[in-house]
Structure formats: C-alpha cells, structure tokens
Amino acid sequence: MTTAVPLSTIAAAMRASNALLLDLLAEITSGEDPLDRIILAAVAQANVEALATDAGLLCRYGTLEALPPDELRRPVSISAVAARTGVAFETVRRRIRRLVAEGLCELSDEGIRIPSRVIARAEHEAVVKRTYELTRTLYRRLKANGCLGELAHRHVPAASGAPPVRAVTRLAFSHFLRMVAGLVRAIGDLTTALILLATLRENSEHTADLPSVVVSNGLMPDELKVPTNAATIAAVLGLGESTVSRRLTRLVREGRCLKRRGGVIVATAYVQQPEIMTLLEFNYTSLLRLFEPLQQLGVLNTWDDESEAGSAA
Template identity: 35%
Template sequence: MVEMLRGGEHVQPPPLAAHWLLVRLSIELILDVADIVRDGGPILDPLYLTAVVEANVAPINQDPVLQQKYGGLNTPPPDELRRPVSINAIAASLGQPFETTRRRLNALAARGECVIGPKGVVVPTARLASEDYRRISTLRYERVQRLYHELKALDALTDMASDAGPTLPGLPEGRLTFDGPPVRLVNRLLSEYYLRALELLGRRVGDPLTGIILLGLGRLNLRGLTPEQRATPSPLPESFRTPARRSELARSLGLPSETVRRRLMDLEARGYCRSGPSGMVFSIDAAVRPEAQRLFHDNNVNLMRMMSRLNRYGVLAYWDGEACP
C-alpha cells in the first residue's frame, strides 16, 4: 500500500474496505465536536474561537517538549507562547468574508473570549484555564478516546504499535510521559483535524458552515440505521435514509431556520441533496462522484494522521494502559 506524506509524516491510507466506515465515523466525530464546543449555543462563534486557538498554539503542536509540558488539563500554555493570528487569516481559513469575521471577533472580544491586539487575535490563558473551557476540553478528549476504541474495533490501526511510539528528540528516554490524562495535547491535535476537515469540505460545498449543514443532514438521515447497517463497508442506499425536516436540522445544529433553508436550497440545486414530502435526504449520487471520493480519501488520511500523531506522542498507549486491569 502506498504511503501518503502529510506534514512531514508518512501516513498509511486506510484499507479500502474501511473507507465508508471511516467516513461515517468522521461525520459523527465532526458533528459531535461541533455540538460539544457550541454547548447549546450558536455554532459559528465557537468555530471562530477554535480557529483562533489552533493558530495561537501552532508552535506547540510541532514541539514534543512543549506538547508534554503543556499536555495536561491543569497546564495551559502561557500567553507568551501563543502566536497571534490576523483577522484576515481566520477569515481565509474559515471561508468567511473579512468584515463578517471582524464583527464576530470584535463581539467575542467584547465578551472576554479573546483579545485583539496590534499583532492579531489571541485567546488568552485565563480563558483556557476557566472551568467552562476545562469541561468542554474534557468532553472533546473523551470523544477522541471513544473514536480510538471504535477504530480499534474496525482493525483500522493495525500499523500502529499501541505499546510505544517512535522516540522523540529532546525528551528523557525519547518519550512523552503523562502524570494524568493528556487532555490539552489531544485537544490540540483534534482541533487541527477538525478545522482541516471543515476546510476541505468547505472548499467543495462553499464554506465550512454549509459543510456542517450538509453533514448534519447526513447524520439525521442515518439515525435509523441498525448496527449491522452502520457497519456496512459500502455506500448505503437511499432507502436506508430517514428524511429530515429543515426545521429539525436547524434545531439540531442551533442555527436559524432561514440560514438552513437558504443553504439547503443551494445544496439541492447543486445535487447534494433532494427534497420530498417527508423531508430532505443526502443524495447518494453526490457521495459517489469522483470529487466526493477524493474528499473522503483526503479526510480519511487526515483522520489517520491524527491517530498516528496520537500514537507518536504515546496517547494510544496511555489509553490502552487505562483499559488494563
């Protein structure tokens, strides 16, 4: 099997038989993360903040020593290690207009969620050390841990040694060690994957918000699957899909009904979904297009890259150790 190179790391593409299973797991992961971070509120503001935080900690993400030092829930990186990010860069990464991004970030700054200075935007350490942020970070950590066990059950991680990753320069004995759950380390790697997945999808359908709406429709369509159907390693026929009302989709995502209606009309015009008397369903024709298959492939490689990095940092071994009696 040909290896894919991503970010200086060789990552094995998933086995073809697992392709559709990983796509479904990815949809569930992305939407679960979106639900966790919005915490019952609107979906867009947490997306902006996630993009800011991920850009702020980019220098830490590639440094094993810093990953270990600031990996635990009680060790948020100090402000001096955070790299400010421009409003323009956040707008570009999320596929949003600059003025819209500027207004939203200014509103978030007014609420104390971030700080906008001459060098750019930063989510300060004080915000990341708050009880609310710690709770959300823990839920995200537990969601990735659940994904790991799901992938193990699919035998999708056979090329990763769960007992030890490769040695890491600059660390004692070349390995990360944890005094407790590496919540912040896992959150940083999750944010990288989450934003990359939404960026790839946004390029295909228009922007990340439209992508989330399309994924949300897919999740509602698949809610009636049996465990056997959910484990099918192939596209599921539309007869397996449960139609969803626009209002139901809007409620599930915490979005205004009119926003969802407009985006779905555009997606339907481009063949991504179709409406009927009982509601809307994601179009299987759209899912088997060559461009959709490339998107799914790239997503799956990025998903496995996240798992590879978790293994490299010893997180998978830590989780396996927790599971041992």
Template identity: 30%
Template structure:
C-alpha cells in the same frame, strides 16, 4: 489507498470511518458552542483562533512542553495573535463575516486584541471552568471515537513518544489540541473537495450523519457499506428536517434554511416528499467525494497515531 504505514485491516473501511468521523465532528461542534455559549460559526472561529495562537509551538519541542507544565497552559508571551483576514481565509469565510463573529468574541471577553491588530484567546479564558469542562467532555468523546475506530480496525502504527507516561496527567489538554486540529483540518478538506463554505459544509455533514446514523450503529449494515465504493442506496437513507439541523448545529432556523437551499440548488442535497433532506447516493459516488473519503481515512490514521504518541492508545474491544 491508505498511506504506506497504515495498519493492515480486514478490508476497506474508509467510508465507515468517515461516517464515524462525521459523528465525532458534530459532537465536537456541540461541545465548542456549549462551552462558550455561542453560535456554530462563532464557535468554530474561536477554535481557529486558539489553534493559530499556539500553532508555532507544535514544531518546537521545548515550547510545546509548556502544555504539560503545571497549569498546562502556554503563557501569554508564547501566544501569537492572528489577523481577521487569516481566520477568514483559513475557514473560507467572507472577511466581513469573520470580522463580525470575532467582534462577538471580543465583546464577550473570549478573545483580546494583540500585536499588529491580531486577536488572541488569552490563558485566562482557556483556564475558565466552562472551558476546562469542555476539555474533559472532548476527551471523553475522543476516547469513544478512537475506540470505535479500533473496533473498525484502525489502530496506531506507533507507540507513545518518550516521556509520554510522565505527561499523562495533562493528556486531556493535549487531546483537545489534537482533536481541534483534526476537526479544523477535516472541515477544510470537506470544503475544498465539495467546494462549500463553512456553514454549508457543516450542514452537509449533519445531513449525511442523519441520513445514515442507523447504518453506522448497526454492525451488519456498517460492515456491508464500509468501503469507499460501498454506498448505501437511497432507499436506506433517513431524511432530516431543517428544523432538526438548526437545533443540532446551534444555528438560527433562517440561517439553516438559507444554507439548506444553497445545498439543494447546488445539487448536493435533495428534498423528499416529507420535506426532509438527503444527500443521495449519486453525490456520494462523485469522484471528489470519494477522494475526500480516502483522504479523511488517511487523516484519521494520522490522528490516531498522534494520539498514540501522546499516550492515548486503544485496542479493539475484547482483544
């Protein structure tokens, strides 16, 4: 069930919210990889480093204000390096995999060595035009996602925090911080509940999205299959090819093929006669998956509240 402070909604919309979230997560992954011209794993590691560098700011209002000063970027002195080991552990990656991808970021000048052998994404990188463009694109994608949530009945349970109006000029930067944290926390939740590694987890999300995107976009179908126990039947699911998954996730085909077979071998995906993949209804009905649906709903409500506190409040269309 949603947390006690969650808003009243007409009925259980947690599964619909998870489908909307999956679409948002995949959009976020494309924004990341495009902005730094990297593959999916490197892009997610970049995001994790950025968050780790400034995570300590979040609990200290005086420091967090650095996000909203002219220039709106925390100075180098406030960024804390993160070790390769910590990144690997957070993303459920083998150490060597994390080390290799961080090596790519170092070679590309997207991060630098900091104290104690850790790595930092410097302010100069965050201030590049391609990253700023990604901030704007992310803001637009987040607005669309939050509007879809509002139309589904998921609205803030709080209003803007004091001083939010004065900070509105820097809202996109704050939104990208919040949405990055939401993305990484959701990936962590997926990997934990489904016992998947990073690439397998994101491929799983991409398969689920492709199987039921038409359900998400059709108001009647979305309403019919909105609750945690209201699972679209297998005959309603559309298959997706490994080639399309590789293209959507910016993965080499062989990498996508290898991880797809891991999902098949684990009984999470099935290959249909057309060679496309589906995550069958039986998997969606597993207790671990249903628990993840509910937890994702609660996490999403918290995300909407955090955005509202920052000044981004959207109401249902036409209200």
C-alpha cells in the same frame, strides 16, 4: 496514500469523523452561532500551534493542570483565520470585533489572541475534558471498523501520569479545522457544508456500531439512510429552522439531497462526485495525522488498556 484502503473503510471513517466534528462544534459554548464558534476555535488553535507540532511542548503542556502561559500563545492575523476557516476576510474581521467586545479574545497590532484568563475558565476546562472523551470514543469506533490499520496495533507503552487532555484537545481541533477548510473547498460555503454534514450524520448514525463491511462494500446506499428534517438539523447546528429549510430545499433542487418520507437524505450519487471523494480521502489522511502523535505518546495504548479492563470487569 489511501488508494490501497477500501472505499467502505474510508466511508466509515468519514461517518465517524462527522460525529466528532459536529460534537466538537456543539461543545464550544461561546459565540452566537456556529461561525463564531469556528472562528474562536481557529484563533485558539493558531495561538498554540507551536505546542501541537512540538512533541516536547505537547507533553509539557498536555495535562489539564499545565495551562500554557500567555507568552506561548502566539497572536494570529485576521487574514490567517480567514484562510484557516475558508470564511471571507470581512466576515471574520466583523465577527472578531464583536468577540473582542464580549471579552472572548484580545486584538492588538500583532493579531488576535485568546488569553489565559479565558482559557482557564471552568467552561473551557469542561470543553477540554469532553473533547478528550469524544476523541477516545472516535478512536474506539475507528479501531472497531478497522480504519486505523497498523497504527492501532503498534506497541508503545501506555502513557503514565495525568491524562494529556490538553494535548488530545489540540490535536482533535487541528483535525476539526482541517476538515472545516476541506468542507468549504469541496462544498462551496460553510453553512451549506455544515448542513450537509449534519444531514449525513442523522442519515447514517444508526450504523455507528456496525462494522463498515456490514454497512456496505463501498458508500452507504440511499436505501439504508434514515431521513431527517430541518428542525432536527437546526437543533444540531444551532441555526434557525427557516435557514436550514431553505438550504435543504435548494440542496434537493440541486440533486445533492433527496426528499424521502420523513425528511431528506444526502444522495449517494452526490457523494460519488470527485470533489466529495477527494474530501473523504482528505478526512482519512487527517485522522491519521490526529492519531499518530497520540500513538507516539502512548495514549492509544492507554485507551486500549482501559477498554480491556472494562471488558474484563
């Protein structure tokens, strides 16, 4: 599907996606660390999966006020959460028990569920609103880079009524979880994957507003990357600086990162490895899966109209 898409476009889409993934991870305020936040996201997403795949339900329960009732929240098994996240079953089981004790989710014979009383909290509604804004920013960045092809130019009437913030959030977190699993498959373990993701974002975010063809005809060369350090990555991910420092040292030793004055960069030679190139293509396909339903709902045209109105003002 992506063979006809230029490598520079796929690479630009990955850079933009990196920013969204890390911003979404930061938005989830519950849990002690990134793994807790990812597990909670996986449970929440699995509970409402039927809503994300059914166009009628996606519309019906798409706005902030339309909170799906508990009977529509399907419990998910620990093994399913482990499969979705690429995290070991025993690790997920141990974390879930603690999250249940903290009142963040419920565990029954049917599985795990985050109840409406938690979803209705003000802090969760803030996450939903912020995710809508982040997804809109991602769309505009991808469109400016020509990453969405015909999808960004199909005419569908703009959505009317209240913004479908919950619908956008469900689709955005579906992409988030697909990419978490894809990162673990390609890189080997979640912590290392997140550290590489955050490092690459810090290396390349200075090019966020540049067209992909200006950055490079293919992958971003090493000389254009801005080095980052363990303290910065630790702050981005909410991990201990010593943990990040040890991992970065190992990544440099393995050749996946390179030491530079001021810190480290993710090596372009590593990004060229087959498993990472496959990940870039998987990300591009996943982004289309995120935005196609939003195009059908008229959300993309709404965002385009807002951009045009802002430019005119």
